[in-house]
Amino acid sequence: MAEIQLKNVSKRWGSFVGVDNFDLTIADREFLVLLGPSGCGKTTTMRMIAGLEDATGGDILIDGSRVNDLEPKDRDVAMVFQSYALYPNMNVYENIRFPLKVRRVDPGTHDEKVRRASAMVELDDFLHRKPAELSGGQRQRVALARAIVREPNVFLMDEPLSNLDAKLRVSTRAQIKNLSHELAVTTIYVTHDQIEAMTLADRVVVMKNGVVQQIGSPTEIYDRPANAFVASFIGNPAMNLVEGEVADGTFHAPNVSIPGLSAADGKVVLGFRAEDANVVQNGGQINAPIYTMELLGDATMVSVRIGGALVSVKADKTFRAEIDDPVSIEVHQGHCHLFDAETGARIGG
The missing domain is CATH 2.40.50.140 (Nucleic acid-binding proteins)
Known part of the structure; x- marks a missing residue:
């Protein structure tokens, strides 16, 4: 299990500030949503936690250990991307299994782990298929299963539902909500969709131009927005x-x-x-x-x-x-x- 601490974390490219002085502790097993419009710094924050971007300033700690200098593979995080990032030449079974092979997990345990992960996202009938033979929702579930099979300390999800149609978004959102309850793993979820934030999060971080605007439960942010930007961003229709x-x-x-x-x-x-x-x-x-x-x-x-x-x-x-x-x-x-x-x-x- 994992507590994540971001201590005054910043990211700059020259004079451009992508994330400014982000300071937050994410509790063990918490489902935290980073919410904001495009370009607000939410994905950059997640990529710094994953190790895909170097922080310009500040410290990132996972379970009390500073991970700024660790490679992504050494941070024990699993990432689910908007683009699915599946291997087209492998069937669903091998796509899910791939992280176990890379991490040299005992091959004798692979089949049990793959089938457990596929069952969680209802893919048992599709294990023989290639990604091209799947719908968008099914591909996203393969990406979820591939993250689950690793049994990581932290899940990082970057706009995982944005490529799905409205009906699939609702059903897959429910699946993610149920999975987070079942797996009880610290999860950081990036979205620009305030409905996803309100329905999934234990806490929401609203960001704008790289700066945190408000942190709180969905109810707190909805009922008592800290400023006019948060008020205009949360709610359907907006305030x-x-x-x-x-x-x-x-x-x-x-x-x-x-x-x-x-x-x-x-x-x-x-x-x-x-x-x-x-x-x-x-x-x-x-x-x-x-x-x-x-x-x-x-x-x-x-x-x-x-x-x-x-x-x-x-x-x-x-x-x-x-x-x-x-x-x-x-x-x-x-x-x-x-x-x-x-x-x-x-x-x-």
Whole structure:
């Protein structure tokens, strides 16, 4: 088992900073997700842990031992890539077995280990096939089995589901979740998909431009985003963010007036989630014409324009109206978040 410590880890290429001063302890058996947009430094962080990139500064420790100078093969980590990286000339059985041969594991144990790993990802009926004869989801499961068979201290998964279609992503995500519970191995998972982060992680690290924005459980990050960037990145739809100003405890923006807020007077960004507001007959704090409506099955998403922002609210699935019809939206001040207009940092607790 493995605890991983990243102590002020940085990666620079000349003047470009890929990862800046990353400081975190990942607990033994924890499932940690690195989340952020393309180019935020999440994959670079993972590659430094794996030994595929050299850290420019800081220390990487696995079970208390500094591994900065160790080759990837000596770090006892198994990596699952977005591209599967399977050997096309080998069948599924030999692809899964390959890490055992490379590491010179007792050949007498190979068959048992391969079949155990293949059973975990439901590949028993495909062991004779070549990768070209498999679907994308099956190939990804071969890559997972090849990582499992090594019985590593750490799993590193780099966007493993991004090449799969939506339905396969859901089923494979469930499989990864179940595997992480069954194997109880420290796992670091990289994704730009916030749904994957929310459903898989024990803790999420949200990154932007190489800098950690917030670390916390999915619930903490969803309910109390540290800044406007995190608020806009987590949630489907993302949190509504409206620029305006507070005067005497009331937030004002075009077509918006929300009283009862505890904040100093001045410019702010107000945030609230679609499910934390209601469409009402009248008397709401937001009054504007409908910009668009989307039927989601279990709800109707109603959107209005407030200044330059599109504000979305979940209405009952039976709600019906036309574009440009006036609508009144009620937002409870207890569900409102305030962010600094300049820095984006959260205001208040």
